[in-house]
Amino acid sequence: MGDCEISAMNCRIKEIRLALHLSQAKFSSMIASSSSYLSRVESAEKVVNDRLVKLICGAFSVNETYLRYGEGEMFTEIPDEKFMNLVHNFKSLPPKYQEFLFKMFDMFLKMRDE
Secondary structure (H helix, E strand, C coil): CCHHHHCHHHHHHHHHHHHCCCCHHHHHHHCCCCHHHHHHHHCCCCCCCHHHHHHHHHHHCECHHHHHHCCCCCECCCCCHHHHHHHHHHHCCCHHHHHHHHHHHHHHHHHHHC
């Protein structure tokens, strides 16, 4: 049985990762997961749950209908490499630094709106 015959959605996750030119480690870190978990998802050892679908769609602008059913375009918009790097770097920070950046961003938005 071919890889894509095992689970079409699991196979599409791998296709998305490859289309983004990301390693399993980098893709996983951008959705706050482990590369071993992603490896098991891609090999269909793990069932894709709704949480994983939402994380992938949110982090990479993936069309949820494409991910779930293989219909439509893969992406809702072309992923911006700078933004993806920003997300990756942010997620690698300790929580206290993430919280600090959230506060700074909120202050910036308030200043901009004044």
